[in-house]
Amino acid sequence: MTVTENLRQIQKQVLQLAQGRPVTMLAVSKGQSAAVIRDAWAAGQKAFGESYLQEALEKQAQLRDLALEWHFIGPVQSNKTRAIAQHFHWVHGVTRLKIAGRLSEARQEAGLPPLNVCLQVNLSGESSKAGVAPEDVAVLAAGVAGLPGLRLRGLMTLPEATPDVALQRHRFAALRELQSALNERGYGLDTLSMGMSQDFVSAIAEGSTIVRVGTAIFGERQKTS
Numbered sequence: 001m002t003v004t005e006n007l008r009q010i011q012k013q014v015l016q017l018a019q020g021r022p023v024t025m026l027a028v029s030k031g032q033s034a035a036v037i038r039d040a041w042a043a044g045q046k047a048f049g050e051s052y053l054q055e056a057l058e059k060q061a062q063l064r065d066l067a068l069e070w071h072f073i074g075p076v077q078s079n080k081t082r083a084i085a086q087h088f089h090w091v092h093g094v095t096r097l098k099i100a101g102r103l104s105e106a107r108q109e110a111g112l113p114p115l116n117v118c119l120q121v122n123l124s125g126e127s128s129k130a131g132v133a134p135e136d137v138a139v140l141a142a143g144v145a146g147l148p149g150l151r152l153r154g155l156m157t158l159p160e161a162t163p164d165v166a167l168q169r170h171r172f173a174a175l176r177e178l179q180s181a182l183n184e185r186g187y188g189l190d191t192l193s194m195g196m197s198q199d200f201v202s203a204i205a206e207g208s209t210i211v212r213v214g215t216a217i218f219g220e221r222q223k224t225s
């Protein structure tokens with residue numbers, strides 16, 4: 001199947017699963033060429049997710065003629081906050097207030113409207129996984145919500161890969177419940193960034209508003225950093 005066919009098919013599936021709720025499909029293009037992104041754009045895809053700054057900047061430069069929406073979904077290193085704040089519309093992996101503060105400052109210095117951010121939550125407690133612990137989300141949210149250069153949109157998670165649908169749903173439900181708890185305190189969060197190629201069906205069933213789909217659209221990616 002071609003990228004265009006995959007996009008159509010997954011977009012259709014997302015639409016059916018969403019049952020009238022708005023769910024955005026982010027095309028995760030890390031490890032894919034600018035030419036492939038251009039093909040996806042021609043097929044109607046506007047939002048793209050990248051994990052590695054240098055790779056993303058190179059492709060953005062080649063795609064400058066297109067009005068694309070860029071989402072940074074990788075780990076945010078503190079020496080890269082300036083470039084990330086200037087070259088992306090969204091950052092999904094905010095895990096520390098210090099990093100958030102740097103993104104906010106850089107965004108303001110660049111004179112850009114507030115950067116959309118999600119807090120990444122580590123639900124499985126795996127030490128190898130990035131993310132704030134569920135019990136620390138409220139404190140981080142309070143800090144981030146006060147930063148003028150950022151707009152706190154919601155929560156993101158990257159759970160352990162598992163074919164166990166019950167476990168997938170358990171994790172995604174936990175993220176939704178954390179969001180509800182924050183919204184009871186008045187945060188007005190509208191985003192749950194959860195679900196990838198393997199588990200987006202479960203994620204949408206549990207309320208996902210952004211699914212991040214890579215290999216199911218583009219096939220295997222080339223290894224990057």
Ligand SMILES: *Cc1c(COP(=O)(O)O)cnc(C)c1O
Nearest residue numbers: 028051073196197212213214215
């Ligand atoms: C790579 C990546 C994805 C996409 O994964 P696929 O399994 O290829 O769909 C989604 N989210 C994050 C944070 C990623 O790093």
